[in-house]
Amino acid sequence: MGNPMILLENVRGFMKSRIVLTGAELDLFTRIHRGSDTAEAIAQENRLDTRAVTRLLDALAVYGLLTKENGGYQLTPEGMFLSSDHPESTLPMVLHMNELWDTWSHLTDTVVQGKNPARIPRSQKGNKALSAFIGAMNVVGRGLSKEIAAALDLSSYRKLLDIGGASGTYTIAFLEKNPEMRSVIFDLKQVLPMAEAPLAEAGILDRVELTGGDFYVDELPKGCDLALLSAIIHQNSPEQNRDLYRKIHRAILPGGMLMIRDHIMDESRTWPPAGAIFALNMLVGTDGGDTYTFREVQEGLESAGFTGIRQIRQGEKMDCIVTARKPF
DSSP, X not given: OOOHHHHHHXXXXXXXXXXXXXXXXXXXXXXXHTTOOSHHHHHHHHTOOHHHHHHHHHHHHHTTSEXXXXXXXXXXHHHHTTSTTSTTOOHHHHHHHHHHHHHHTTHHHHHHHSSOTTOOOGGGSHHHHHHHXXXXXXXXXXXXXXXXXXXXXXXXXXXXXXXXOTTTHHHHHHHHHOTTOEEEEEEOTTTTHHHHHHHHHHTOGGGEEEEEOOTTTSOOOOOOSEEEEESOGGGSOHHHHHHHHHHHHHHSOTTOEEEEEEOEEOTTSOSSHHHHHHHHHHXXXXXXXXXXXXXXXXXXXXXXXXXXXXXXXXXXSSOEEEEEEOOO
């Protein structure tokens, strides 16, 4: 027999999310990390209401992100990850989720109308929003990229085409695992500078070409034997993906391989569970994006001329991998 109290507790989860998101939006965790340990100090420094800040900090303490003693607040080990000063900060991703809060608020209208009537394309949000998104994707990818690189034998490939490679998270992981490999990161011109510091820090900047362009409009760089679409196909409609597959087929060398990392759904479209939820994220956040089944991906790849299409990794956290070959 079901428990209505558990149901209601789950529905009330939006309150916890909003509390944490507001703390992140106001950068309270960084401020406490840097020594502002009272509500009065934080409010005065940032022109906030002291009473309101106190209530927010108390709630964050309830959720285990802060401790409170004698009117002062300190970060817990979990709360430390929300400080921008932490070397493994998750703040960029949380701020991206704060943006998603606004988008998801239109889910009802989206289901009624089929598209989000209030959606603002990312291209119209400016460089600040773009930078925040890239930072969020790096938070998600920095551990997963190393996990995937460690699990794959790519030692026979010499040059990677990292399409929409952003700050180079996957290029870094693959090149660190494969010392003979080089890479071309292809992304928007305003994104490419965000990759330079991470690549230099990893000591591989001299093995990477940064090439600016828009894969919706431009042809892709030629001469690579391995191409990567990491978390790209879900933002596209089926037609956009077929166009992109054809561009990749034209660009990579005969015998080369395309590797897709994304949610790959079963035929019921309910597994992996995260993919079913993410499909709604694409519904409210894109014009035609979705999560796709293996059959749907396979059909698109075959229409572009790829063969030997296989799903080589089945995962639950957008870590499914499909590979396809360009025939000789």
